[in-house]
Amino acid sequence: MADEIPLFRKYPKLRSIPWVSVINSPTPIHKMEQTSKELNHKAIWVKRDDLTHDIYGGNKPRKYEFVFANILKKNKKRILTQGAIGTNHGLATTVHAKRFGLETHLYLLEQKLSQTVIENLLCHHYFGAKLNLMKNKNHRKLAIKTKLFFDRKAYFVTTGASSPLGTLGFVNAAFELKDQIDDKTISEPDRLFVTVGSLATCAGLVLGLELAQVKTQIVGIGVTDPSWSSKKATIELASKALEIMRKEDPSIPDVSNELEKRLVVDHSYFGGQYGVPTDEALEAIEIAKKDKLKLEYVYTGKTLSGLIDYIRKEKISKNEVVVFWNSKSSADLTDFANEVKHQDLPRKFHKFFEDSTQIS
Numbered sequence: 001m002a003d004e005i006p007l008f009r010k011y012p013k014l015r016s017i018p019w020v021s022v023i024n025s026p027t028p029i030h031k032m033e034q035t036s037k038e039l040n041h042k043a044i045w046v047k048r049d050d051l052t053h054d055i056y057g058g059n060k061p062r063k064y065e066f067v068f069a070n071i072l073k074k075n076k077k078r079i080l081t082q083g084a085i086g087t088n089h090g091l092a093t094t095v096h097a098k099r100f101g102l103e104t105h106l107y108l109l110e111q112k113l114s115q116t117v118i119e120n121l122l123c124h125h126y127f128g129a130k131l132n133l134m135k136n137k138n139h140r141k142l143a144i145k146t147k148l149f150f151d152r153k154a155y156f157v158t159t160g161a162s163s164p165l166g167t168l169g170f171v172n173a174a175f176e177l178k179d180q181i182d183d184k185t186i187s188e189p190d191r192l193f194v195t196v197g198s199l200a201t202c203a204g205l206v207l208g209l210e211l212a213q214v215k216t217q218i219v220g221i222g223v224t225d226p227s228w229s230s231k232k233a234t235i236e237l238a239s240k241a242l243e244i245m246r247k248e249d250p251s252i253p254d255v256s257n258e259l260e261k262r263l264v265v266d267h268s269y270f271g272g273q274y275g276v277p278t279d280e281a282l283e284a285i286e287i288a289k290k291d292k293l294k295l296e297y298v299y300t301g302k303t304l305s306g307l308i309d310y311i312r313k314e315k316i317s318k319n320e321v322v323v324f325w326n327s328k329s330s331a332d333l334t335d336f337a338n339e340v341k342h343q344d345l346p347r348k349f350h351k352f353f354e355d356s357t358q359i360s
């Protein structure tokens with residue numbers, strides 16, 4: 001099958017797992033010429049997952065290929081999901097779910113305001129999300145539980161779509177990278193830097209690269225609280241994804257005990273608080289601009305700052321082939337956001353637009 005995804009080509013028995021096409025793939029991988037020069041490093045590469053989709057790319061749509069397929073199979077009509085008001089996951093869900101006739105209900109908590117947060121909030125509305133502002137996590141839990149109880153067509157998608165099924169999207173991404181190694185687009189990377197937030201991106205890559213038997217070590221840069229985005233939790237999620245795979249195809253090796261050796265999770269670049277910039281992330285964003293990459297400080301800027309620091313401190317040798325996994329959509333949403341007046345949003349959200357000094 002010409003359009004078959006790399007994961008199903010490798011393990012044909014997994015075709016029994018529901019899957020729908022969401023992304024443009026394979027995403028390009030190329031050298032960051034200017035960044036490599038600036039850091040005097042032989043080969044820093046970037047995997048362009050910012051380009052997974054023209055309207056809203058980034059890492060989330062890869063997870064939806066499995067998560068949405070499961071929702072459609074269950075004949076559900078509404079997705080309930082959660083995040084902060086500027087959630088990338090919530091926006092990506094809203095944009096992509098709509099294409100499958102699914103409605104998105106977002107249960108949102110306040111966060112520090114920035115231009116991106118404000119733009120995402122307007123876009124949630126533009127793409128048709130039903131918005132609910134929650135006082136705190138308990139309030140949110142209760143609201144979602146109640147909705148699920150009364151609405152049998154509603155389905156809850158976990159934070160960041162980081163379920164074991166969502167993780168399969170990144171196991172597939174690892175096999176996509178393996179294809180790019182095999183067709184000599186890139187030589188086998190020594191190390192890959194990726195953001196760790198709600199875990200599935202890193203968990204899927206660790207599992208996929210282990211199964212694909214490439215030598216690449218993964219450095220996961222934690223950007224959420226270390227108790228949440230831990231190495232242990234990442235490995236546990238990868239192991240659950242492996243269980244799903246082995247249920248369909250028991251000949252897939254049980255590599256769960258091998259995963260630990262391949263992964264480092266480092267929170268040194270987190271800066272102590274989710275969503276707050278560090279000087280190093282801001283510097284990384286400027287460096288990446290020279291390679292025409294648009295990063296931000298919550299996820300990808302912090303991750304690239306980790307890569308830069310490892311190189312500067314010679315934690316990795318000059319000749320290593322290093323990959324930076326660019327997980328944030330680079331699509332420009334300004335035109336969509338400009339279509340929305342903040343007064344069109346539910347009343348509770350108006351306060352975020354009323355004092356511009358709060359927006360950094």
Ligand SMILES: Cc1ncc(COP(=O)(O)O)c(C=O)c1O
Nearest residue numbers: 160197198199200201299327328
């Ligand atoms: C742009 C971006 N990159 C990376 C991540 C981290 O991915 P994951 O949540 O799968 O750990 C997130 C979300 O947390 C994100 O929004």
